[in-house]
Amino acid sequence: MKLIPIGGLNEIGKNMMVFEKDNDMIVIDCGVIFPDDGFLGLDYIIPDFSYVKQNSKKLKAIIITHGHEDHIGAVPFLLKEVNAPIYANKLTLSLVELKLHDHQIFENVNLNEINEETKLEIGAFVIEFFRVNHSIPESFGVVVKTDIGTIIHSGDFKFDQSPIDNKPTDFPKLGMLGRQGVLALLCDSTNAEEKGYTLPEKDVGKTLYEKFSQSEGRVIIATFSSHIHRIQQIMDMSANFKRKLAISGKSLLKTIKTSSELGFLRIPEDLIIPISNINDYPVKKIAILSTGTQGEPLSALYKMALNEHKRIQIMNGDMVIISASPIPGNEKAIANIINMLIKHGADVFYESIAGVHVSGHAAQEEIKMMINLVKPRFFIPIHGDNMHKANNAKLATSVGIPEKNVVIAQNGDVIKINSNFCKITNNINMKNIYIDGIGYGEIDDMVLKDRKLLARDGVIFNILNIDIKKEVLAAEPEIMFRGVTYMENFNVVLDDCKNLIRESVMTCFDNNIKAQSNIEKYIDSRLEKYLIKKIRIKPVIMTKVIFIDYN
Structure with missing residues (x-):
């Protein structure tokens, strides 16, 4: 059997886990992550669905643990690539449906309501659910049973003894699963650095x-x-x-x-x-x-x-x-x-400063309690970056899980597991997929680099009319500065840039450089070096050469 984290193991967000056995595959969660200031203009980042798309014939179900964005936000994008039934509780299903409507996805959608008593037989998997506490009602953990053993996916959880909805975590079910035998626990790592217990809501x-x-x-x-x-x-x-x-x-x-x-x-x-x-x-x-x-x-x-x-x-x-x-x-x-x-x-x-928020994720003592309840043979920290996963791993070994039975994985790692071993065998090289307005896909690093340059140093546009027959400028260069820091000696810099353009055009023709793109690149390079030396900025420079033939 294979477990492949598509997202959520190098960050807090865009959670998505693949379970694959024989010719059957299920996915648990499909979320987004919101980018920080370094990803200028991007709305959010979603998992790379390439592996799921390549194996779409195996995909039998998409299971959602709860209705937060980092678990449901990418579902519409996944359904544009593959077609599979979705299973979630009533509230989560309604929130998913709202998202699908926002994306105008109405056809060939198979939504199935489940509850904590539901038992699904899907291909090689028997799937059950258990109630957990979180910051949204109807949050579930998932039990995946196969002929090699039982794997528990904790979902996002904490142990709140007096929850707002009076529905505490299903401790009896977790204890029963522990007595029956659990092969592996995939456990929320978000608050693995926090000592003690998470405060109640x-x-x-x-x-x-x-x-x-x-x-x-x-x-x-x-x-x-x-x-x-x-x-x-x-x-x-x-x-x-x-x-x-x-x-x-x-x-x-x-x-x-x-x-x-x-x-x-x-x-x-x-x-x-x-x-x-x-x-x-x-x-x-x-x-x-x-x-x-x-x-x-x-x-x-x-x-x-x-x-x-x-x-x-x-x-x-x-x-x-x-x-x-x-x-x-x-x-x-x-x-x-x-x-x-x-x-x-x-x-x-x-x-x-004011205690106006408590987390929806388990702190250290609750994570230890989860481990002691289900008694897994193998432990796999999920939902967190390397720092969170490493701390979660230490918690597991502190309550008796052998260090060799703890697997710290990254996004894209292929974790092979059976009743005797659990180890990472290779990596399928996941990429970040960026959502930018209505478009989405892999954005080259150069695009992000250009956006940062634009935000920091602005842009300079140059328009040149060149008499192709005489091989000279037909008019004064037009130079436009946008978003460039104010300079006291602006007119001097502007004149220098114009002179540099004139010289560059002459140099190009003297050296038989006559292709428009090559002239543009040469001028861009000369101007960039001058501006870095003269005013210590590196704006994006865009030169457009227009050839004019008066004949």
Whole structure:
């Protein structure tokens, strides 16, 4: 049997795992990761589906553990490449369906609802599920049974003894699986560096109560649109303090509508008002639920911070609560938003100073408990970068898993496993696939390099009309600077560039260089060297040569 992590083992995000046995294959999860500032202009990154596409005839099922973006976000892109039935619980299935509609995928979609009692027989696999706690309802782990043994995929989990929905992790089922015998555990590594236990979600409610009690103005809370338990607490707190709740953010509105219709979100009567009506109430009677916890440029909170929101202008006395932790790479963007909000007069509270967020992932003692419950022979850390996986591996050995039975894999590694061994045999060389607007695919490193240069040093356009018969410039070169740092000696630099272009054209013809592309490259090279030496910048230079024949 083969296990192949397509994503999620070199990062936190774009989770996707292939299980392959004989001529049958299933996929667990298919998510995205949001790029940091180094990936200019990109919307997100998805897994490389090449292997799955090449073996599409084997693909029997796509199984989703829960409805977060890093587990469902790439499903529409996968379905454009392959066709397979999707299995997920009611809430997750509805969130997947919304995504498919956004991508206008309506035909040949096979959606199948499962629950924790479901048992699927798919090819060489018998698949069962168990309930876990996470920051969204209906989060499941997956049990994959084959003739060589049982493999458990933990999904994202933590052990919350007093969850918001009163549905704790299914400890009896995990214990039963452990007694029956587990070949391997694929275990969430996100919080493997955190000592102790992850705090329960209800602790956030206590902090929210304290903040609502203190506020004399509006309370603006930003959270993930998929964090249903957090949204429920915000709604309950708003109703408790007799505040009307306005919602800003399309993703929040969609999630709240879907979750309430399915019964996963209880909305107090007469609580929600349109965002356009917030000025009809005293500021002390208003709470606002917003997107923008990660500093996303198009989010509601970002627009508020820039004073560009159509309905909400930050004012003195506003309390802003950012109820989420930064995704690695987003720290700078979040800090910028916090600073702008404070500048406009808001009191801002965030995770590191106010306890307004708790994680949905297991800390060290919970991971140890999971291992002790299921007693796996082999242990494979998943859902994390190398640092997280290494710490998770240490936890496994600390509770008795032999070091030789711990496999630390990378994206694309082919892990072969049977009842006697579990080892990495080769790697299928995964690539990052970037989503840029409506297009997607592998972007060459040169494209990203050009984008960084454009952002840092700007661009220079040169248009040259050349009399091809006389082999001279037919007119003055046209030079346009865009995004280039202001220079006191700009006119001197401009004249130097024009002279350099004239000299370059003459040099090209003197050396019998007459192809347009070759002349353009030569001028670009000369100008680049001059600008680096003269003003220490390296803009993108684009020269266009136009040949004119007056005959």
